[in-house]
Amino acid sequence: MKLQHSLGGLENVGPVSTERNVFVCEWEKRIFGIHMAMMSLSNHLPDRPDNLEFDSEWTWADLRKGAEAMNPFEYFKYRYYEKWLGGISGFIISEGYITAEELEDRASKYLEGGPPAVAGQAGPEVDGQILKYMQFGDSPKSDVEKTPRFAEKDRVRIRDNHVTDHTKLPGHLRNKIGTVVDVSDGTYSYFQHTGPDGIGDAMPVYTVMFEQDELWGELGEPNTRVYADLFEAYLDVAE
Amino acid sequence: MQSLFKYVDDREQKNAARAMALEDLLIKKGLITQDSIDTILEYFETKMGPFNGARIVARAWTDESFKQYLLQDTPGAIASMDFPTGMAGAEGEHMKAVANAPSDHNMIICTLCSCYPFPVLGLPPYWYKDPSFRSRAVREPRAVLKEFGVNLPSDVQVHLWDSSAQIRWFVIPEQPLGTEDWTEEELVKLVTPESMMGVAMVEKP
Numbered sequence: 320m321k322l323q324h325s326l327g328g329l330e331n332v333g334p335v336s337t338e339r340n341v342f343v344c345e346w347e348k349r350i351f352g353i354h355m356a357m358m359s360l361s362n363h364l365p366d367r368p369d370n371l372e373f374d375s376e377w378t379w380a381d382l383r384k385g386a387e388a389m390n391p392f393e394y395f396k397y398r399y400y401e402k403w404l405g406g407i408s409g410f411i412i413s414e415g416y417i418t419a420e421e422l423e424d425r426a427s428k429y430l431e432g433g434p435p436a437v438a439g440q441a442g443p444e445v446d447g448q449i450l451k452y453m454q455f456g457d458s459p460k461s462d463v464e465k466t467p468r469f470a471e472k473d474r475v476r477i478r479d480n481h482v483t484d485h486t487k488l489p490g491h492l493r494n495k496i497g498t499v500v501d502v503s504d505g506t507y508s509y510f511q512h513t514g515p516d517g518i519g520d521a522m523p524v525y526t527v528m529f530e531q532d533e534l535w536g537e538l539g540e541p542n543t544r545v546y547a548d549l550f551e552a553y554l555d556v557a558e
Numbered sequence: 559m560q561s562l563f564k565y566v567d568d569r570e571q572k573n574a575a576r577a578m579a580l581e582d583l584l585i586k587k588g589l590i591t592q593d594s595i596d597t598i599l600e601y602f603e604t605k606m607g608p609f610n611g612a613r614i615v616a617r618a619w620t621d622e623s624f625k626q627y628l629l630q631d632t633p634g635a636i637a638s639m640d641f642p643t644g645m646a647g648a649e650g651e652h653m654k655a656v657a658n659a660p661s662d663h664n665m666i667i668c669t670l671c672s673c674y675p676f677p678v679l680g681l682p683p684y685w686y687k688d689p690s691f692r693s694r695a696v697r698e699p700r701a702v703l704k705e706f707g708v709n710l711p712s713d714v715q716v717h718l719w720d721s722s723a724q725i726r727w728f729v730i731p732e733q734p735l736g737t738e739d740w741t742e743e744e745l746v747k748l749v750t751p752e753s754m755m756g757v758a759m760v761e762k763p
Contacts, residue, residue, distance in 0.1 A: 326669055326670075327697065327720075328693065330693075332690045332694060334690070334705055335685060335694060335695070335702050336688040336691065337685050337705065338688075339683045339752070341680070341681040341683055342684075343684055344570055344573070346573055346574035348599055349577040349580075349581050349595055351599075352595030355598045355648070356584075356589075356594050358648075371589075372587060372588040373589040383670070383671050394689075395689060399684070399688070401573060404576060404577055407580070408576060411584070417580075417583045417584075417587065422579055422583060425579035426572070426576045426578075426579040428579075429575035429579060430568075430571060430572070437585050439586050441585070441588045441594075443591075445591050446591055446594055446597055449590075449597060449598060450597070450601070452647075453601050453647055454643045454647040455644075455647050456646065456650060456651045457648070457651070458652070460651070460724070487723060491669070491697075503725070524724060535697050538697065539698075540700050540701070542712065543699055543700075543718065544716065544717050544718065545696055545718045546717060547720040548720065548722045
């Protein structure tokens with residue numbers, strides 16, 4: 320497990336940022352848009368046009384995995400969208416759509432004053448698919464039926480499964496005891512299988528409530544409760 | 559190790575150049591069009607943003623039965639309003655509303671990344687994605703609220719909702735005192751994104 324899997328409760332990180340802008344530099348808009356476009360065109364989506372040039376799977380899981388794979392010191396050094404820029408450029412290169420040299424060459428032309436505009440051949444089906452994804456999304460809800468192992472008011476102990484490269488279980492909840500306050504309707508899959516971490520296949524999901532003293536002992540603030548949305552693979556019976 | 563913390567002087571220029579170069583190459587290779595990125599940005603500027611959440615909150619303030627519907631069945635209640643297609647789209651597939659009250663204060667967080675209900679709140683402000691908020695708010699929400707200028711009485715119960723699977727929560731803030739006879743349209747203007755995330759109160763001007 321890496322530091323970025325367990326940010327909750329980390330001490331001495333200084334005051335919070337209260338920067339209300341979504342983008343703090345103009346270029347951040349472009350990488351955000353590129354990420355949303357790639358998610359919209361991802362080849363795992365149903366009813367996608369079959370003539371799209373982008374033919375890879377790209378989801379939030381890939382973006383998160385990239386950030387979780389970073390050297391933790393680098394993770395804190397780079398701003399949010401800088402991490403995206405690194406992860407997305409790396410993926411586009413590794414999938415063979417462009418080469419690292421092409422990217423460096425074109426970027427250096429921008430630094431020298433700006434290259435001539437490019438033209439492309441992508442058809443209207445690309446922006447049609449993008450709008451379709453934005454409007455209809457990619458729900459993880461599944462048709463698979465599974466009887467939930469837990470019910471509301473059950474006390475559960477959070478497992479401490481081994482993480483290889485990606486998890487949806489915040490580190491500060493591991494080995495803690497909470498109470499199920501809601502069982503989501505149906506079952507939910509995750510974009511990818513996370514190996515020994517345990518998610519991917521459709522399974523029930525719960526909202527689990529933790530009292531602050533269970534999580535933080537004397538370091539917590541009174542009258543505070545934390546609720547997390549947790550896949551069944553992360554829960555065990557509290558003995 | 560020391561080299562890790564060396565910042566290059568032209569860091570932002572290099573970032574900008576790389577981002578623009580990447581977009582150009584994706585256009586050139588036919589993966590996206592000249593318009594793709596602007597189409598996406600415009601979608602969040604004009605169709606899916608905090609202006610939708612503000613309308614939902616104002617409706618909840620003026621119509622108690624709608625508020626109860628919203629808390630019981632968030633997607634159903636939102637679908638009953640007149641919004642453009644997309645309220646159950648990207649990052650809005652499974653949204654849930656939670657309501658503040660004199661005795662209860664709700665906040666949203668994503669300690670692992672930045673999950674956020676796009677259709678009602680738009681795109682998350684920088685502070686929500688910054689590691690300092692994600693580290694601290696989950697353990698010391700009152701201290702964090704103070705940094706946002708909110709002093710919460712110690713007997714108020716704080717509820718922190720961490721989006722770690724499919725649910726994207728948002729907060730129905732409390733209606734400010736003295737606005738009981740305001741119209742829905744007037745109330746919409748008071749609701750800020752921060753108030754729907756639980757780090758600000760809605761104030762009567």
